[in-house]
Every structure is written in structure tokens, then in C-alpha cells.
Amino acid sequence: MxxxxxxxxxxxxxxxxxxxxxxxxxxxxxxxxxxxxxxxxxxxxxxxxxxxxxxxxxxxxxxxxxxxxxxxxxxxxxxxxxxxxxxxxxxxxxxxxxxxxxxxxxxxxxxxxxxxxxxxxxxxxxxxxxxxxxxxxxxxxxxxxxxxxxxxxxxxxxxxxxxxxxxxxxxxxxxxxxxxxxxxxxxxxxxxxxxxxxxxxxxxxxxxxxxxxxxxxxxxxxxxxxxxxxxxxxxxxxxxxxxxxxxxxxxxxxxxxxxxxxxxxxxxxxxxxxxxxxxxxxxxxxxxxxxxxxxxxxxxxxxxxxxxxxxxxxxxxxxxxxxxxxxxESMLLNITKSNRPYKVEKVNELFRVSNDYIFLFTNTGDKGNNFYFEVDGLDGVKIATPRKPFWIDSKGSSQEIVVLYTEDNLAKAATDTQLKMNIRAYAVDDENITVTREAIFTFPAESAFK
Ligand code: SF4
Ligand code: SF4
Known part of the structure; x- marks a missing residue:
């Protein structure tokens, strides 16, 4: 049986x-x-x-x-x-x-x-x-x-x-x-x-x-x-x-x-x-x-x-x-652009165009790290603030006011131009922790410089 x-x-x-x-x-x-x-x-x-x-x-x-x-x-x-x-x-x-x-x-x-x-x-x-x-x-x-x-x-x-x-x-x-x-x-x-x-x-x-x-x-x-x-x-x-x-x-x-x-x-x-x-x-x-x-x-x-x-x-x-x-992804990044599309000012005789953002960084890893970011894919755009890397604990988040600017003439147009760029955020002390998000830089119409 x-x-x-x-x-x-x-x-x-x-x-x-x-x-x-x-x-x-x-x-x-x-x-x-x-x-x-x-x-x-x-x-x-x-x-x-x-x-x-x-x-x-x-x-x-x-x-x-x-x-x-x-x-x-x-x-x-x-x-x-x-x-x-x-x-x-x-x-x-x-x-x-x-x-x-x-x-x-x-x-x-x-x-x-x-x-x-x-x-x-x-x-x-x-x-x-x-x-x-x-x-x-x-x-x-x-x-x-x-x-x-x-x-x-x-x-x-x-x-x-x-x-x-x-x-x-x-x-x-x-x-x-x-x-x-x-x-x-x-x-x-x-x-x-x-x-x-x-x-x-x-x-x-x-x-x-x-x-x-x-x-x-x-x-x-x-x-x-x-x-x-x-x-x-x-x-x-x-x-x-x-x-x-x-x-x-x-x-x-x-x-x-x-x-x-x-x-x-x-x-x-x-x-x-x-x-x-x-x-x-x-x-x-x-x-x-x-x-x-x-x-x-x-x-x-x-x-x-x-x-x-x-x-x-x-x-x-x-x-x-x-x-x-x-x-x-071993970290998260949410990018929110501020309501003001851009700001134009004159610095040392040069026109400076800046855009403001709020970046929300989240460290999903098991240890704390120093984080920073860079702008890819749009030459001439630089970081005004924050100037230094910042610390985020494991599972913690940090909301950063970010100002990007350019002193180059990125577009010649009668209306404002939306330029695409990539923001690559990373842990300064761990090259494996990185994330890339697309964002927009608004460059004003030519009339804004007159
Ligand atoms: S539940 Fe279904 S399978 Fe289980 S003893 Fe009853 S009739 Fe048989
Ligand atoms: S009643 Fe018939 S079917 Fe049920 S256990 Fe006895 S022999 Fe099998």
C-alpha cells in the first residue's frame, strides 16, 4: 500500500x-x-x-x-x-x-x-x-x-x-x-x-x-x-x-x-x-x-x-x-521647481539668470552619507546653493533650497525657453549610491535682457 x-x-x-x-x-x-x-x-x-x-x-x-x-x-x-x-x-x-x-x-x-x-x-x-x-x-x-x-x-x-x-x-x-x-x-x-x-x-x-x-x-x-x-x-x-x-x-x-x-x-x-x-x-x-x-x-x-x-x-x-x-535605487530625489520661472540680475557687468528649486533627498541605504549633486547635459549651468555636500542619516531625508544659474546666453528666442538637463545626485563617500533625474531650466526671452 x-x-x-x-x-x-x-x-x-x-x-x-x-x-x-x-x-x-x-x-x-x-x-x-x-x-x-x-x-x-x-x-x-x-x-x-x-x-x-x-x-x-x-x-x-x-x-x-x-x-x-x-x-x-x-x-x-x-x-x-x-x-x-x-x-x-x-x-x-x-x-x-x-x-x-x-x-x-x-x-x-x-x-x-x-x-x-x-x-x-x-x-x-x-x-x-x-x-x-x-x-x-x-x-x-x-x-x-x-x-x-x-x-x-x-x-x-x-x-x-x-x-x-x-x-x-x-x-x-x-x-x-x-x-x-x-x-x-x-x-x-x-x-x-x-x-x-x-x-x-x-x-x-x-x-x-x-x-x-x-x-x-x-x-x-x-x-x-x-x-x-x-x-x-x-x-x-x-x-x-x-x-x-x-x-x-x-x-x-x-x-x-x-x-x-x-x-x-x-x-x-x-x-x-x-x-x-x-x-x-x-x-x-x-x-x-x-x-x-x-x-x-x-x-x-x-x-x-x-x-x-x-x-x-x-x-x-x-x-x-x-x-x-x-x-x-539606493537613494531618492524629488525635484520641485519654484513658482517664479527665473530671476535675471546683473553681476559684475554680466547678466545672470537663475532658477530656484526644492530638492528632496532621501537616503534609503543602511548608513548615513554626505550627499551632493551636479548638473549634466546643459553646459553653462552652475550651482549657486547649496555650496557644500550635506549629511543625511540612514532612512533620513533632507529638503534643500537649490539655486542654479548661468551667465551664458543659452537661447535666443522671443519667448522663454524650457531647457532640459539632468541632475545627478550622489553620495560623496560611496560611488555606488547615485540617482539621476530630469529637470527644466527656464531661460528668459531676449527682451528680459534689455
Ligand atoms: S473534505 Fe473532501 S477530500 Fe476531505 S475527506 Fe471530505 S470529501 Fe474527502
Ligand atoms: S463507503 Fe464505499 S466509497 Fe466510502 S470508504 Fe466504504 S467502500 Fe469506499
Whole structure:
């Protein structure tokens, strides 16, 4: 007998849980793999730090995640729900591990049996389960908070809770929601409240693999939605009516009725049927299979228009994210020209034309630097102020009043001329930190010099 699905599922769930706990601690070049810090107004993605003004990778990331889940659904049905969704993992930990395995309140093979609360010991066990899960809900909420408040800050903040009431409040709310959804709503959440369930069926096609009862072999159990009986009526029908598949189902459905909204693709019913049919030397009547293969219409086509289209889109977005990350500017510069287009004055018998600007410099790097700038692409334009480089702390900004001037005759025209130039700002002590922006120098009409 092959390794049961539930063992493979538990292994994947353990891996996902470890990953979710570990990610907030993993850093590349001093930056997190993922961090959306409202506190420091920054985004860390794959080890690259983005400032609050540079959140453009975020929509790409969200689109990537949505498309990834859609692609996985098209290929493997609600495999995300049954195998990796935190809600399902929480339910497995709470119901199967704590209530079932540790406290012995029920058996995994029969999830439909209610706990007998007439026995005092069961009441005490239930209270113990609630307390254990309450603690684990707080742990899960804290782990969730680390994606927004990194662990290195969190452990400092938590030593002074009275100054961080918002953080404590958010963790308490998230912990309460986790505890309520897991202990009170259970799988009802997956079938009725989760928004993903509303759209997932539109992603299925004939080649999507999902949990299917083989009606041809097993026999008809439901006719026009009504149950005929535990067992099918035909003498060659293989389903023995043991209902092990129904008893084990965490969402309390009978897969022999066909695809249902509540089915989370956990394949526990397939394991149960494998066990039952194994005793008769027959293969399971419930399989993770496509409708095409189940109906004997040929092999499942994994490479088809939808899956290829998802693959192309995911590759495109991932490439865009990598390009954004690698071409990220290590400083920011915003240039605003003042309302007065120019000033003309006579200095040492020469006409001097000056333009005023406000330059906003932001140092997005991890250390402070001295910054300055130069004018490129327009000969004759010089810097009047500021005269010297200026210091900006890491993550700090500096607003500089900038005056550029020329004593050359840059244009001979009857009207004012807008001349393009480049401003190259840079860190004086680090040649890798530089950014270039286009700006306009307004040169007056000839009449201004008379
Ligand atoms: S029908 Fe089977 S696969 Fe679907 S939720 Fe129930 S046990 Fe899991
Ligand atoms: S476990 Fe298999 S044999 Fe038993 S009732 Fe379900 S489908 Fe029929």
C-alpha cells in the first residue's frame, strides 16, 4: 500500500508551519525576506529594502500570490485548502493532535461523533484543549505580527508593553480571531465564509485533479441529490457501504455525492477507502484524479492553455520583481521647481539668470552619507546653493533650497525657453549610491535682457 495521503499532508503542513515561523528571522544583506513595516515605513522583499515611496513591488507580489493560488487550483483543485492553508493546519493541530491524539476526545477515523460531555473527564479535557489552543493562538498571532513588526523590534517593544498598546491590541485581536475561527467555526469557515471557495470552482476544468468517487466502479449512491442508501443497488457495484469515507471527512460531507463546495481536497476519504478496499484486494474507489481520467476519456493533460498561460504570467511577474529588486535605487530625489520661472540680475557687468528649486533627498541605504549633486547635459549651468555636500542619516531625508544659474546666453528666442538637463545626485563617500533625474531650466526671452 502506498504512503497514505494524510501522512504526506502532515509532512507538508509541518514544513509550511516551520517556514511561516522561520521567514521573519531570515535576512539577506541585513534585510528581511518579507517585511511590511508601518513603523519604519518600509518594505523588505527578498532581501531588498524599499522605502514608503517605493511600494510599487507590492501590487506585483499580490498579483503573483493570487495567480499562484489560481494556477495551483487549476492543476490540483483545492490542494492549497487541504494541504497548506493555515486554517486547515490549525484545525489539524487543534482537533486531530490536541483533542484527538493527546487528550483522546475522539478518533481521527470518526470525525462525525460528538464528544460525550456527560462524562466529567471529557469536560475537563475540553477545557484543557481550549487552554492549550488559546496559548498556541497567541503564538500564531505573534508570528503573524512579525511580518509587520520584525522580531528584533518586537522583543524590544514587548519589554515595555505600556508604550506599545496598539501592537499588544492587534496581537490580542488576531489571537482571539484565530481561537474563535478554529474552535468555534472549524471547517464551516472553509465551506461558507472563505472568499476563495466562491471563485475556486470557476478554475476547475476537465483536467483539474481533485477528489473523485469512481461511480462507474463503486455504484450510484445519490440520485437527483437524494441518497438511495448506504450501499449502491447494483450487484456488481464495488462500494461496500462502510461509510468510512463519510466518517473521516472533516467537512462532514459524503464525497459519493460528487464535487461539493465544502470539499477541501484533504483526501482523508481516499485514505479511508483505500484501507477498506485493500482488505478485498481492490484499489480505492476515491482518488485524486481528473474528470477526464476518471471518465476514461484519456490521460490528464497537465500542459494545457490555462496552465501554460498561468506559467507565462507567473514567470513574467517573477522576472519583473527580480528586475525591480536588482535595479532599485539606493537613494531618492524629488525635484520641485519654484513658482517664479527665473530671476535675471546683473553681476559684475554680466547678466545672470537663475532658477530656484526644492530638492528632496532621501537616503534609503543602511548608513548615513554626505550627499551632493551636479548638473549634466546643459553646459553653462552652475550651482549657486547649496555650496557644500550635506549629511543625511540612514532612512533620513533632507529638503534643500537649490539655486542654479548661468551667465551664458543659452537661447535666443522671443519667448522663454524650457531647457532640459539632468541632475545627478550622489553620495560623496560611496560611488555606488547615485540617482539621476530630469529637470527644466527656464531661460528668459531676449527682451528680459534689455
Ligand atoms: S470529501 Fe474527502 S477530500 Fe473532501 S473534505 Fe471530505 S475527506 Fe476531505
Ligand atoms: S470508504 Fe469506499 S467502500 Fe466504504 S463507503 Fe466510502 S466509497 Fe464505499
Amino acid at each position: 502506498k504512503l497514505p495521503y494524510y501522512k504526506r499532508r502532515y509532512a507538508i503542513m509541518a514544513l509550511v508551519s516551520l517556514l511561516l515561523l522561520a521567514v521573519p528571522f531570515i535576512k539577506i544583506n541585513g534585510n528581511h525576506i518579507f517585511l511590511l513595516s508601518f513603523d519604519h515605513k518600509k518594505l523588505n522583499l527578498l532581501g531588498v529594502a524599499f522605502d514608503a515611496q517605493e511600494l510599487y513591488p507590492l501590487p506585483f507580489l499580490l498579483i503573483f500570490l493570487f495567480l499562484f493560488v489560481f494556477a495551483v487550483t487549476t492543476l490540483g483543485g483545492r490542494v492549497w485548502c487541504g494541504w497548506a492553508c493555515p486554517q486547515t493546519i490549525f484545525r489539524v493541530v487543534y482537533r486531530d493532535l490536541i483533542e484527538g491524539k493527546i487528550l483522546g476526545l475522539h478518533r481521527r477515523a470518526n470525525r462525525q461523533k460528538q464528544i460525550d460531555y456527560s462524562k466529567k473527564i471529557n469536560v475537563l479535557k475540553k477545557i484543557a484543549a481550549i487552554l492549550i489552543w488559546a496559548v498556541l493562538s497567541i503564538v500564531a498571532a505573534i508570528d503573524f505580527s512579525w511580518y509587520f513588526v520584525p522580531p528584533e523590534d518586537f522583543f524590544v517593544y514587548i519589554q515595555d508593553p505600556s508604550s506599545h498598546k496598539v501592537l499588544i491590541g492587534m496581537i490580542s485581536i488576531v489571537a482571539f480571531l484565530i481561537a474563535f475561527v478554529v474552535m468555534r467555526l472549524g471547517e464551516t469557515f472553509c465551506g461558507l465564509l472563505c472568499p476563495y471557495v466562491r471563485v475556486q470552482s470557476s478554475m476547475y476544468d476537465r483536467d483539474t485533479i481533485y477528489t473523485i468517487y469512481d461511480e462507474k466502479r463503486g455504484g450510484v449512491i445519490y440520485k437527483d441529490g437524494a441518497k438511495i442508501g448506504k450501499k449502491p443497488l447494483g450487484k456488481d457495484d464495488e462500494c461496500i457501504g462502510c461509510e468510512a469515507c463519510v466518517a473521516i471527512c472533516p467537512t462532514h460531507i459524503d464525497i459519493r455525492k460528487g464535487l461539493q463546495l465544502e470539499c477541501i481536497n484533504c483526501l482523508e476519504c481516499a485514505d479511508a477507502c483505500s484501507k477498506a478496499m485493500d482488505k478485498m484486494g481492490k484499489p480505492s474507489l476515491i482518488n485524486w484524479i481528473s474528470a477526464r481520467e476518471s471518465q476514461g476519456l484519456g490521460k490528464t493533460r497537465y500542459l494545457r492553455f490555462r496552465t501554460i498561460a498561468y506559467g507565462v504570467m507567473l514567470t513574467f511577474i517573477m522576472s519583473a520583481l527580480l528586475i525591480i529588486g536588482s535595479s532599485k
